[in-house]
Amino acid sequence: MNSMKPLLLSLLTTALLSGCVTTESPTGRGQTLLFSAEQMQQMGDSSFAEMKRQQKLSKDKRQTDYVNCVARRITSVLPNQGQPWEVVLFDSEQVNAFALPGGHIGVYTGLLKVAEGPDQLATVLGHEVAHVLANHGNEQVSRAQLTGVGMQIADAALGGVGVANKDLYMSALGLGAQVGFILPFGRAQESEADAIGLELMAKAGFDPAASIALWQNMDKAGGGQGVELLSTHPSHGHRIEELQKRQAQVLPLYHASQAGVKNRCQLGK
Template identity: 65%
Template sequence: MKNVFLGMLVALLMTGCATHKSPTGRSQILLFDESEMSQMGQQSFEAMKKSEKISKDKKLTAYVNCVANRITAVLPDKKLTWEVVLFDSNQVNAFALPGGHIGVYTGLLKVASDQDQLATVIGHEVAHVLARHGNEQVTRAQMTNTGMQVADIALGAGGVANKDMYMAGLGLGAQVGILLPFGRDQESESDELGLELMAKAGFNPAKSVILWQNMAKAGGEQGPEMFSTHPSHSTRIADLEALQAKVTPLYKAAQKQSLQQCG
């Protein structure tokens, strides 16, 4: 019964999947095309603009737009116009969505204290879109849900005792073994790509280390890294320090250009 179940699961999950490579060469399985993801991003952003308070501070809004525009100007797709919104909230956060949408919370500006630190965060979030991480997330969710349904049917057909216990175990295994570690991979990849973007845009990548040191102070203690969708602060800072030699030449090349100072 176990072999039959595994065969059914693999066959079902792989149906309709397309294998791609991320910008760093990591293999990706994507179920959705870019137009579908753009539509999801548009709908989500419009909903957020209705539910969240938008900042009326023109100076801060212009500052955030300046940093974001310099980042998006170095992206491969020159045709896409990015919408940037500053939300009035104490959240220390920012995000980017497929289709060209960037949201920044005013609370972030209390931690990201200069344009380079803000560029670290915006570059990281835009890198999620560039690497199609949103597509991976919804693909993984779809595949995990389908797999759980197949498992439920297979265990029931096999007359397995304590089926509910096995299903609970499978659920934990999917969460810890697939979704969360994959989230950490995405975060680390976005750190790397985000550093490259900010360096190409003329922002100092060395400030990324200071930004995450500030984040560590603001965020307090983290739980075990195994059960987190993000790398620990210490892991992230060490990785960023190791990447400096790679991105510093990009920053020096960008410095030769006449770039708008954002503040």
């Protein structure tokens, strides 16, 4: 599909003209970001819409309410309160979850078998939202554009898809976000998301100690499913060690938040 190339090129040119921003991540790591916050939002919106079209949504109201409850508490402690985040539970055995710019959270029902209880689920959602806060998607899509990986994946992905009837610009944007989502995050991004996520969950009143049990469960669940959570970097052992070191730091946040917790988000029977 050569028809897509000029679009992606023009997208890249636009991004370059509007300024390639070298900035710092929340932990002081250098980041190259080609896209504006608005562009990232558009990508997140269109990718999420596409995922909802393509994947089966859970009809389990009890589980959906539970996931929403935990997600609400996490997003309510974020610094920038815009419109409420959209939370969707997908019916799939995948042990995974993700968050996208524009305020979207996707959780797979398979994750609920590994993340035991609201505090463990909050560990995952805190981690995913942290990827968004720290602009990791922007970093990934930017890297893909700069190295041309985006083009190759675009060609492959569009080989089997008719794009004639779609808004081409939007599908290019959506594809960019999916490319960013498909490419696993790097070790530095994962550690950063763990650290920020731990703080978010503690602030939201979830027990930070559950983060250790969660990654132990993930380890037991084994690899192979989902790009995001079961990616091998950092190894679960190293990740657990880091989280243990950070416990004392976030414990005061957890204690301070307890009085304000209105809903414990139990799954119930």
